[in-house]
Amino acid sequence: MLKCDPILEVFGNAKTIKNDNSSRFGKLITLRLNGESMRIYHSSIKNYFLEKSRIISQSPGERNFHIFYQFITFISEEQRTQFRLKSNTGHPYRADDFQYLTQKDKQTLPNDRGMWETLIQAFNSLNFSKEIINEIWSIVAAILLLGNLVFDSSSQSES
Numbered sequence: 001m002l003k004c005d006p007i008l009e010v011f012g013n014a015k016t017i018k019n020d021n022s023s024r025f026g027k028l029i030t031l032r033l034n035g036e037s038m039r040i041y042h043s044s045i046k047n048y049f050l051e052k053s054r055i056i057s058q059s060p061g062e063r064n065f066h067i068f069y070q071f072i073t074f075i076s077e078e079q080r081t082q083f084r085l086k087s088n089t090g091h092p093y094r095a096d097d098f099q100y101l102t103q104k105d106k107q108t109l110p111n112d113r114g115m116w117e118t119l120i121q122a123f124n125s126l127n128f129s130k131e132i133i134n135e136i137w138s139i140v141a142a143i144l145l146l147g148n149l150v151f152d153s154s155s156q157s158e159s
Contacts, residue, residue, distance in 0.1 A: 009066070010119050012025035013065065021111075025050045028046045064101055069112060072098070100147035
């Protein structure tokens with residue numbers, strides 16, 4: 001159960017004005033205990049709230065969810081290619097290349113690397129397969145790339 005916390009934190013926490021690691025989600029943890037030994041034999045976590053509006057906009061002095069900054073900073077060159085996170089000239093994208101991450105001042109936190117390493121350890125200790133992890137990364141990359149889309153309404157023809 002505790003091994004899930006690093007995953008929940010990087011995907012659900014963000015820097016706010018009051019706190020560098022503020023939870024932007026709610027969770028309900030259900031525990032089932034063995035009646036005789038009072039040991040936990042089952043647990044489940046249900047997110048019942050996620051501040052999704054934070055993805056596209058943050059208040060002054062705040063930043064988006066931790067995962068976006070950590071992902072774009074710490075993924076490998078191979079992953080950058082795989083998830084199309086390089087410019088047309090081959091330069092790796094950085095956080096300030098993404099609209100969703102450049103709206104506010106502070107983009108990094110002193111403990112980003114530590115949180116990233118703990119996240120990877122959590123994935124491994126919970127036996128996430130490489131395929132599942134890659135699916136997660138592809139979703140994170142897609143969100144970042146979608147934030148950079150610009151729609152040109154001038155090219156639409158009128159009926």
